Amino acid sequence: MTAPQTPPTFRLAYVAGVTPSKWVRIWHERLPQVPLELVPVTAAEAFGMLRDGGEGREGGVDAGFVRLPVDGADLSAIPLYTETTVVVVPKDHLLAAADEVSAADLADDVMLRPLDDVVGWEDLPGEPAKERPATTADAVELVAAGIGLLVVPQSLARLHHRRDLTYRPVTDAPQSRVALSWPQDATTDLVEHLIGIVRGRTVNSTRGKPLPSGAEDQRKARATAKGRDGTRAGGKGRDKGQGAGRSGTGSAPRSGSAPRSGSGSGSGSGGGKGRGRGGKPRRRS
Secondary structure, three states: OOOOOOOOOEEEEEEOOOOOHHHHHHHHHHOOOOOEEEEEEOOOOHHHHHHHHHOOOOOOOOEEEEEOOOOOOOEEEEEEEEEOEEEEEEOOOHHHHOOOEOHHHHOOOEEEOOOOOOOOOOOOOOEEOOOOOOOHHHHHHHHHOOOOEEEEEHHHHHHOOOOOEEEEEEOOOOOEEEEEEEEHHHOOHHHHHHHHHHOOOOOOOOOOOOOOOOHHHHHHHHHHHHHHHHHHHHHHHHHHHHHHHHHHOOOOOOOOOOOOOHHHHOOOOOHHHHHHHOOOOOOOO
16 A cells, blocks of 8 residues: 655745644644744845745745745735834933833934844935944843844844833834745646635635645544543543542431431321320329
């Protein structure tokens, strides 16, 4: 008998700041037999890897969580959410005392703009730094050194968190949008299933595409196993409760009844006569 072939691995890229764990968990529940490989990428290289994947070249990816806009009509994209833009500042900076800031509040500060900047603020306020840091991580180090301030999406501020730094929302700054993207000419069934997952569709409503061979059986088996485990747990609880009830049966007299003491307990109808029989025997005449 020929052994079943292992499905090819689905490669899913994601840029810094995106947390795909929720979607990955659902993928494993619905498609347990299809390996999923997460590939961290920079924002600059993400689109090239998507094109490589669409053309079947080694090192490419099937889909990816990227930051908009996509850089060509050959890539499809579904916007997922928009991030708040924040400014990263030292904790002892004047702006740290505010709940939020505006572009005007940054006018007197040196502003760092790394080469991997994803905000794309063309008219970045403040005084530009003499040199552009290579990465966002490098820029965060310069903020900690007191060289300048940094504007980034909130997820990147959290990713590069330091105890000596904080961040505040910039109310009038451009915002970064995160999207699911894939090569337009490589919209496979697995890509359709991923689209359904990120859009919150149920397992049976993904564009009418059936699950790959064996996936539905495995999914149902898992659901059945979970239901069986829950039934067993409930049965054990009922058995314990019934056992506790049985252990108390007959161990104590019923409420309101008195224990019997020989023949003097009396019959139920003549309370007084019953008590008389329990005294001295009468003398015969």
